Amino acid sequence: MHLVYPAVLSALLFCTGLYGVLARRNAILVLMSVELMLNAVNLNLVAFDVWLSKTATETLHSGQALTLFTIAIAAAEIGIGLAIVLAVYRDRGTSDIDRLRDSAEGPGDDPGPGDAAAAQDTEKAEATT
Numbered sequence: 001m002h003l004v005y006p007a008v009l010s011a012l013l014f015c016t017g018l019y020g021v022l023a024r025r026n027a028i029l030v031l032m033s034v035e036l037m038l039n040a041v042n043l044n045l046v047a048f049d050v051w052l053s054k055t056a057t058e059t060l061h062s063g064q065a066l067t068l069f070t071i072a073i074a075a076a077e078i079g080i081g082l083a084i085v086l087a088v089y090r091d092r093g094t095s096d097i098d099r100l101r102d103s104a105e106g107p108g109d110d111p112g113p114g115d116a117a118a119a120q121d122t123e124k125a126e127a128t129t
Contacts, residue, residue: 006046009043014036017033017037026096027095027097038070045064049064
């Protein structure tokens, strides 16, 4: 089998995942798109490992070893990412990325100590003019 077939399939998978990351607003779909991108990398690693092992007499199969590490990292990433998304969904009621903001940026939050100092500076500037 030629190296072109898995490379083209990997490029298509990666582009599909990249489109999903850039275009989707749902956090779970973004995580699934990241998984597609990681699977495209895994496919490339294995394909190039097989291609390079045909030329070398003693093979280390380093591409397949890196694929195992990538799968382990992807499993940890999806576990932690999904737990964060579920916690945010329970807290805020949405998993829309555009609607999620830091809690300090909310309109109903109490001003912090830095905000009070900024308000005093604004009052002083208004009083002098």
